[in-house]
Each structure stands twice: as C-alpha cells, then as structure tokens.
Amino acid sequence: MKRYKHNRERILSTIIVFSIALPFFLANMFFGFFPAWFYTRLFxxxxxxxxxxxxxxxxxxxxxxxxxxxxxxxxxxxxxxxVIILMYPEASAGVLDLKAYYLKDYKTTTGVPDYIGSMGKKMRQQTIELNNIELINTKSDSSLHDRTKVLEITYLPHSKFVINIKVVE
Structure with missing residues (x-):
C-alpha cells in the first residue's frame, strides 16, 4: 500500500510540474505575443x-x-x-494592460526613434525610445535597421509593449 501511495504522489507532482512548466516553455516560443510575454513575467x-x-x-x-x-x-x-523585484514592474504593468489588450485600446506614436537597442539573443526583447517613450519590442523587424525612418508604433499604455510597427513614408 505504501508503494502505491508513493507512485501516486510522484505522478501527481509530475502532472503539477508539467501543467505549470509546459505553458511557460510554450510562452517562450511565442514571445512576440503580449499574453505569452505577460505569462513569462507572472511565472x-x-x-x-x-x-x-x-x-x-x-x-x-x-x-x-x-x-x-x-x-x-x-x-x-x-x-x-x-527575481520578484526584477519581474514585478513589468508584470504589474501587464496586469493593468490586460483590459486594453483585449479591448484593443492601444496608443500610437509617430516619429524618428531616438534610440533602438539591439535584439537580445536569449531574451528576444529590445528597447525602442520614440518621443521620450521607452517601448518594449519583441518582434524582429528589418525596418528597424535604418534608424532614420519615421515609424508609427502602436503599443499598450501601461507596459509600453509594442503591438505593431509601421514605417511611414
């Protein structure tokens, strides 16, 4: 009987670990989407x-x-x-942006970027500064290589997560 109980506990703990870890790994695969980015912060x-x-x-x-x-x-x-101190600011802003994301209540800014950071290799995220707003970009875009183009960026109001980048001619 004791052996059965041990196996049952092991199976239950394995199910719990996979039910938490599997969405985390899937979220990292689709990091360009706001819900996946937000889930990794909560995790x-x-x-x-x-x-x-x-x-x-x-x-x-x-x-x-x-x-x-x-x-x-x-x-x-x-x-x-x-870890809590590093993740809390982005996660709390993500909580505030959930309503705006699902209602598609985005903000838009247009101009020549003041700063475009490089896209990280492991953490696929970069910083774009446009009109004194520091934005978080997770989408790899070839139009960002020319830093003199006028960009129209759609983003979420609290987390400053970039939804769309468009080059204005």
Missing part, C-alpha cells in the same frame, strides 16, 4: 515566491553542516526576492 514572480518561501520554511535537514544549511536558506531568499 518569474511565482518562481521568486517559491524560492523565497522555500528559503524561509524548508528545514533542509538533509544538509548536515549547519553553516551550509543557513547559507542555502539565505541564498534561496535572496534569489527569490531579486
């Missing part, structure tokens, strides 16, 4: 909370040395808090 905050709670409440008795045990707890809490 990061959840990851930070799990690390912080683990550092505070897990006993870590399997680590024999008391100094190493305390060091691991402190490390878990610090990593968790840092």
């Amino acid at each position: 990061g905050i959840a990851f930070g909370i799990v690390f912080t709670v683990s550092g505070l409440f897990l006993s870590l008795r399997q680590i024999g040395n008391k100094f190493k045990r305390v060091w691991c707890r402190v490390l878990f809490v610090v990593v968790g808090v840092v």
Whole structure:
C-alpha cells in the first residue's frame, strides 16, 4: 500500500510540474505575443515566491553542516526576492494592460526613434525610445535597421509593449 501511495504522489507532482512548466516553455516560443510575454513575467514572480518561501520554511535537514544549511536558506531568499523585484514592474504593468489588450485600446506614436537597442539573443526583447517613450519590442523587424525612418508604433499604455510597427513614408 505504501508503494502505491508513493507512485501516486510522484505522478501527481509530475502532472503539477508539467501543467505549470509546459505553458511557460510554450510562452517562450511565442514571445512576440503580449499574453505569452505577460505569462513569462507572472511565472518569474511565482518562481521568486517559491524560492523565497522555500528559503524561509524548508528545514533542509538533509544538509548536515549547519553553516551550509543557513547559507542555502539565505541564498534561496535572496534569489527569490531579486527575481520578484526584477519581474514585478513589468508584470504589474501587464496586469493593468490586460483590459486594453483585449479591448484593443492601444496608443500610437509617430516619429524618428531616438534610440533602438539591439535584439537580445536569449531574451528576444529590445528597447525602442520614440518621443521620450521607452517601448518594449519583441518582434524582429528589418525596418528597424535604418534608424532614420519615421515609424508609427502602436503599443499598450501601461507596459509600453509594442503591438505593431509601421514605417511611414
């Protein structure tokens, strides 16, 4: 009976892990869409909370040395808090933008960009500064290579997530 209970718990924990991790990996594959971008921010905050709670409440008795045990707890809490601090501003802006995204209540700005950052290799995100507004772009666009063109950018009001970029001739 004990063996059956152990297998059932293992299967249940595997299902829970896959039900959380699979959408995260799918969201990273479709990072150019606002819901996927937003989900990765929420997942990061959840990851930070799990690390912080683990550092505070897990006993870590399997680590024999008391100094190493305390060091691991402190490390878990610090990593968790840092991840939460890094992800919270974008995730909270994403929450505020959910209504605007589904109602298609976008803002538009036009002009020559002041700054266009490079698209990261691992984190497919770049910064575009246009009319003193710092925008988050996740779409790879060949028109952004010429930094003298006039662009019309449609974005979400709170997170400044770019929905559409159009070159104005």
